[in-house]
Amino acid sequence: MARIIVVTSGKGGVGKTTTSASISTGLARRGHKTVVIDFDVGLRNLDLIMNCERRVVYDFVNVIQGDATLNQALIRDKRVESLYILPASQTREKEALTKDGVEAVINELSETFDYIVCDSPAGIEHGAQMALYYADEAIVVTNPEVSSVRDSDRILGILQSKSRRAEMGQDPVKEHLLLTRYDPIRVEKGEMLSVGDVEEILAIPLLGVIPESQVVLNASNQGTPVILEDESDAGQAYDDAVARLLGEEREHRFMTAQKKGFFARMFKG
Amino acid sequence: MSFLDYFRSKKTTSANVAKERLQIIVAHERGQRDQPDYLPQLQAELLAVIRKYVQIDDDMVQVEVDRNDSCSVLELNVTLPEHSHSH
Ligand SMILES: Nc1ncnc2c1ncn2[C@@H]1O[C@H](COP(=O)(O)OP(=O)(O)OP(=O)(O)O)[C@@H](O)[C@H]1O
Ligand SMILES: [Mg+2]
Numbered sequence: 001m002a003r004i005i006v007v008t009s010g011k012g013g014v015g016k017t018t019t020s021a022s023i024s025t026g027l028a029r030r031g032h033k034t035v036v037i038d039f040d041v042g043l044r045n046l047d048l049i050m051n052c053e054r055r056v057v058y059d060f061v062n063v064i065q066g067d068a069t070l071n072q073a074l075i076r077d078k079r080v081e082s083l084y085i086l087p088a089s090q091t092r093e094k095e096a097l098t099k100d101g102v103e104a105v106i107n108e109l110s111e112t113f114d115y116i117v118c119d120s121p122a123g124i125e126h127g128a129q130m131a132l133y134y135a136d137e138a139i140v141v142t143n144p145e146v147s148s149v150r151d152s153d154r155i156l157g158i159l160q161s162k163s164r165r166a167e168m169g170q171d172p173v174k175e176h177l178l179l180t181r182y183d184p185i186r187v188e189k190g191e192m193l194s195v196g197d198v199e200e201i202l203a204i205p206l207l208g209v210i211p212e213s214q215v216v217l218n219a220s221n222q223g224t225p226v227i228l229e230d231e232s233d234a235g236q237a238y239d240d241a242v243a244r245l246l247g248e249e250r251e252h253r254f255m256t257a258q259k260k261g262f263f264a265r266m267f268k269g
Numbered sequence: 270m271s272f273l274d275y276f277r278s279k280k281t282t283s284a285n286v287a288k289e290r291l292q293i294i295v296a297h298e299r300g301q302r303d304q305p306d307y308l309p310q311l312q313a314e315l316l317a318v319i320r321k322y323v324q325i326d327d328d329m330v331q332v333e334v335d336r337n338d339s340c341s342v343l344e345l346n347v348t349l350p351e352h353s354h355s356h
Contacts, residue, residue, distance in 0.1 A: 146287050146290065146291055150291060150295060153295045153298065153299070157302045161302075189282075190285065191283055191284060193284050194284065197284065197287075200288075201288070201292060
């Protein structure tokens with residue numbers, strides 16, 4: 001039985017795809033057989049971030065509609081063993097995802113995978129609801145900014161009322177807050193909501209804080225999930241988050257402004 | 270808390286404003302979330318009935334259901350304009 005994790009946010013452009021790529025890569029790197037599914041039908045992007053855009057032949061919708069088998073559609077990652085990508089369709093509409101169709105695919109994947117990571121589209125409509133429906137856990141990606149926090153709260157409401165677990169009266173979806181694009185310097189200046197502020201408002205456990213980092217753009221330019229940039233702050237922060245997801249205790253990092261000392265400035269530039 | 274923080278906490282930063290606004294709107298939206306589906310209709314009809322007697326604005330009637338363990342309470346709040354006369 002696979003563990004199903006949805007990466008969701010409500011608001012667009014907050015870092016869901018960046019997070020899905022890194023979390024799935026991190027899980028696979030730790031030896032868990034992992035598949036990451038792009039639910040953003042019509043706007044596929046995960047393939048670019050994972051550097052497999054030229055290897056896409058069949059997609060999620062093809063499998064749902066019986067035009068291809070899962071094995072034909074799954075793309076095996078070239079860097080990390082036991083990591084697979086199921087790309088979204090670029091030509092269809094989100095309505096092509098049906099509850100029964102998604103369930104059939106997830107059930108088949110569950111037989112062989114340890115983790116199924118679902119990269120949700122933005123919004124709270126059909127596509128986002130399909131991505132979260134079968135989830136056991138939810139990573140709620142939030143930026144320290146008013147509209148993102150509000151939308152995260154709305155997505156939490158949907159997880160608590162419209163997921164399969166909610167409808168069946170089972171244990172609720174396990175919720176995790178992932179605060180991304182965090183800028184400790186602006187927080188210290190009082191220009192940005194702090195981790196504590198967002199935790200207090202959303203009232204769900206903190207999985208991690210990913211700092212605002214130029215490395216993210218560089219990594220996406222090259223199609224490298226940023227978690228593979230082992231030296232970078234964002235990469236390390238994602239690695240911590242994966243460890244915590246697996247139950248490890250890790251102290252939170254990158255939450256305070258690094259004041260560079262004289263020597264650090266001399267040697268690091 | 271550092272010396273600097275002490276002075277900083279005195280002034281309202283934009284982050285503080287953001288937090289306060291969020292707390293209010295999120296609490297409000299959470300309240301709406303668990304409300305029964307018939308509530309908007311009920312609110313509209315109540316408004317229509319009250320308007321037969323007093324002229325009031327749309328937002329002057331607040332209807333809410335409060336659920337406790339043992340019972341639910343339908344809370345109705347009607348704010349009348351300052352010089353309201355019946356006709
Ligand atoms: N920690 C970060 N630091 C800097 N930039 C980031 C960070 N995280 C994400 N970004 C940038 O934010 C942009 C949006 O990221 P991403 O595509 O992952 O968001 P998304 O939530 O999947 O968007 P959509 O809702 O459109 O699917 C990208 O340009 C990405 O490089
Ligand atoms: Mg995306």
